[in-house]
Amino acid sequence: MSTILVKNAAMLVTMDDERRELPGGGLFVRDGVIEQVGPTHMLPNSADLMLDLDNHIVIPGLVNTHHHLYQGLTRVIPKCQDSTLFVWLQTLYPIWAGLTSEGVYYSTLTGLAELLLSGCTSASDHLYIYPNDCRLDDEIEAAEKIGIRFHAMRGSMSIGESKGGLPPDRVVEEEAEILKDSRRLIEQYHDPNRYAMMRVGLAPCSPFSVSQDLMRESSKLARSYGVRLHTHLAENSEDIKYSLETFGMRPGEYAEDVGWIGDDVWHAHCCMLDNEEIGQFARTQTGICHCPNSNMRTAAGIAPIRKFLDAGVPTGLGVDGAAANDAGHLLAEARQALLLQRVHGGPDALKAREALEMATRGGAKVLGRDDVGYLAPGMVADFVAYDLDQIGFIGTSADLTASLIFCHPVNVNYSVINGRVVIDQGELTTIDLPSVMNRHNEVSKELINGTLQVRPWKRI
Numbered sequence: 001m002s003t004i005l006v007k008n009a010a011m012l013v014t015m016d017d018e019r020r021e022l023p024g025g026g027l028f029v030r031d032g033v034i035e036q037v038g039p040t041h042m043l044p045n046s047a048d049l050m051l052d053l054d055n056h057i058v059i060p061g062l063v064n065t066h067h068h069l070y071q072g073l074t075r076v077i078p079k080c081q082d083s084t085l086f087v088w089l090q091t092l093y094p095i096w097a098g099l100t101s102e103g104v105y106y107s108t109l110t111g112l113a114e115l116l117l118s119g120c121t122s123a124s125d126h127l128y129i130y131p132n133d134c135r136l137d138d139e140i141e142a143a144e145k146i147g148i149r150f151h152a153m154r155g156s157m158s159i160g161e162s163k164g165g166l167p168p169d170r171v172v173e174e175e176a177e178i179l180k181d182s183r184r185l186i187e188q189y190h191d192p193n194r195y196a197m198m199r200v201g202l203a204p205c206s207p208f209s210v211s212q213d214l215m216r217e218s219s220k221l222a223r224s225y226g227v228r229l230h231t232h233l234a235e236n237s238e239d240i241k242y243s244l245e246t247f248g249m250r251p252g253e254y255a256e257d258v259g260w261i262g263d264d265v266w267h268a269h270c271c272m273l274d275n276e277e278i279g280q281f282a283r284t285q286t287g288i289c290h291c292p293n294s295n296m297r298t299a300a301g302i303a304p305i306r307k308f309l310d311a312g313v314p315t316g317l318g319v320d321g322a323a324a325n326d327a328g329h330l331l332a333e334a335r336q337a338l339l340l341q342r343v344h345g346g347p348d349a350l351k352a353r354e355a356l357e358m359a360t361r362g363g364a365k366v367l368g369r370d371d372v373g374y375l376a377p378g379m380v381a382d383f384v385a386y387d388l389d390q391i392g393f394i395g396t397s398a399d400l401t402a403s404l405i406f407c408h409p410v411n412v413n414y415s416v417i418n419g420r421v422v423i424d425q426g427e428l429t430t431i432d433l434p435s436v437m438n439r440h441n442e443v444s445k446e447l448i449n450g451t452l453q454v455r456p457w458k459r460i
Contacts, residue, residue, distance in 0.1 A: 004029040004381065004419060005047035007040040008054040010388055011400040015060050015360050015374035019353070021401055025058070029381040032195070032419030037375050049421070053385050056413060057400050059356070060374050061121025061149075061382035062330045063363025066230075066268040066289040066318025069111035069125045069139065070096070073103055073444040075326045085298045086238050089166060092323065097131050097171050098447050101138045102457040106440040107322075108142035113433055114328035115319070116148060116423060117411040121382040122363070122372050123148055124318075126230060126268075128155025128205040129171055133454050136181075140189055140198065141459075147422045147430045149196075149382065151367055152189065153203035153230050154182045156218075158210045164246065166208045175214045178204075179221060186225045194371050195380050197418060201228040207254060208242050215258035222264070228368055229260060233267035236300035240272050252277030261286050266366045268318060269294075270308075271301035278304070282311040287366035290358065292336040293327065294320035302344045305337060309354065316363030332409040334359040352405035380418060387413040387426075435460050 005028055006012075012025030014037060028036040028043045036043055071092075080091040104127070115123050123143075127136055136154055143150035159165030160172040182202050190200040202222045204210040215231075222229050234240060234251040247254050252273065255261050261280065266287030273281070281288065290303050308315045317333045319325050334355040341350035364373025371380045386393075388400070392410050396403035415423035422430055439460055446452035 002031060002049075002419065003047035004049045004051065004416065005044060006051045006053055006058060006383070007043065008052055009058040009385070010053070010055055011057045012037070012375070013057065013059040013356070013401050014376065015357060016376045027058075027375060027381070027383065029419055032381050034375060034377055034379050034381050036377060051385075051414065053414070055388050056385040057388065057404060058383055058385045059119070059404070060360045061372065061384050061415065061417065062119040062359045063316060063367065063373060064115055064120045064123040064318055064330050065266065065316040065363045065366045066291055066320055067111065067115075067123060067125045067328070068127070068321035068324075070099060070104055070107045070127060070129070071324065072107045072111045072322035072328070073099075073440070073447050074323045077323070077448070083298070084238065085236050085300055086166060088298055088324070093167050093171055095448060096129050097168065098450055098452050099129065099131050099134055100452055100454050101133045101135060102455070103443050103447055103452065104134050105138040105142050105459065106436060106443055108139045109146055109431060109436045110440045111322055111328055112143060112146050112148050113428060113431065113436070115330060116146065116415055116428065118329040118331050118409070119384045119386070119412050119415070120330050121149055121384065121415060121417045122151075122367065122369070124151035124153060124230070124367060126153045126155050126203050128157055128203065128209075130173060131171055136185055144198065145431065146428075147417055147420060149372065149417060151199045151201060151228075152185070153201045154185050155203040155205050156210060156214065157205045158214050172209070175211065175217070178214065179217055182218070182221060186227055190225070190227055192226060195418070199227070201230055203230040206232040207247070207251070208239070212247070212258050215260060219259035229265045231260065231267060233270055234272040234277075235269040235295075236271060236298070250274070250277065252280050255286075256280070264368065266314070266316070268320070269300065269303065271295055271303045273304070275307070278307050278311050278313060281308075281313045285314055287314040287316065289316050289318040289366060290337055291318045291320035291325070292333055292340045294324040296336070296340065297324055297326070302340055305341050306345050306349050314362065314365045315358055316366035317359045329409050330359060331404065335405050335409055338405055352402040355405050356401070382417050384412040384416070385414040386410055432460060
């Protein structure tokens with residue numbers, strides 16, 4: 001058995017059912033599971049690993065519920081810096097058609113490193129494009145290597161331009177093959193057990209890139225295995241227009257028609273849901289992932305988060321694609337969520353602790369997890385610590401918890417996942433990050449230039 005003692009935290013933010021915040025608090029962990037949470041003097045005096053965090057804020061690990069890690073290869077492409085979502089996609093699809101398994105692997109490592117350093121300990125990714133030799137397996141391997149708790153979502157596109165869809169025909173797949181590979185991935189990698197490090201779900205990309213039949217068959221397949229469902233929905237006005245013109249339905253009606261409503265489903269963005277649809281999501285406990293920076297980047301709109309929370313809709317946060325956001329810092333998303341709601345709804349439209357809750361407990365609920373998102377006995381030992389001894393935290397002694405949201409986002413000093421130290425004094429312990437970044441940039445240049453080839457390659 002292995003034990004960890006965290007003691008003397010300047011502030012321990014539990015996010016537990018009582019929402020306790022404990023100055024001088026700590027944790028005692030055994031074999032990756034929390035046994036005790038409380039004031040340091042009430043905890044054991046020794047452990048195999050002792051972390052004295054007297055100048056740190058300790059919080060539950062953040063939960064990222066929507067991402068496209070491969071897009072880190074194609075940030076700030078000039079032709080789509082100032083585009084709406086559909087034009088942005090149509091500009092990038094031809095570049096992404098050159099993606100290879102090597103690109104998937106290295107973009108996953110760098111993207112997850114960025115998330116980990118921001119405070120994430122659990123992440124979901126939505127890989128929906130599989131040209132050349134790309135497989136979800138390469139992403140799963142990278143996630144296992146870096147040590148993050150991971151939900152790998154098998155995305156898909158099946159309706160190309162020739163059939164009225166948005167993506168070019170050369171980046172879509174046959175639906176029978178999508179379902180076959182989905183079944184394989186679930187059977188090979190999904191762990192349904194509590195404290196699981198790897199789960200798999202199904203995630204047809206969007207109403208404008210897959211058929212209604214694939215949506216229905218995916219929901220049936222997922223539910224036969226007990227895995228979760230994820231897609232994009234109601235992201236912007238173009239999305240609404242496409243749904244009305246193509247299906248004769250608003251997004252909420254469409255989701256219900258194809259079996260994508262329920263507590264095992266979550267949708268990304270949902271900027272354009274109306275009041276009736278918000279009520280529908282609340283009644284059915286259908287989840288939503290809010291991606292504020294991405295929505296602002298593509299001028300998609302302002303998701304009505306205040307309405308979601310007041311109605312009781314499960315709501316988490318996501319950084320979205322690294323090319324729709326050009327960043328991958330989840331604490332920055334929590335801050336931006338607060339600011340964006342205030343622009344829309346006034347200075348009390350969202351509070352700091354509500355934003356932090358979306359990034360922790362909210363994200364955990366969206367992913368269907370009862371073992372992460374807060375710090376309490378019986379919960380998994382996923383937690384992070386931010387060092388207060390840096391300029392971004394000066395003058396914040398009045399409310400250390402709120403400082404995480406109101407002040408400039410910073411990186412963690414410590415990250416522990418499943419009882420394993422993944423970041424130690426600001427440095428990743430699981431990969432050689434400089435070497436990985438270097439290889440990522442080489443692959444990125446080739447992809448953007450159209451010279452990336454399927455070839456034998458070595459994992460760093």
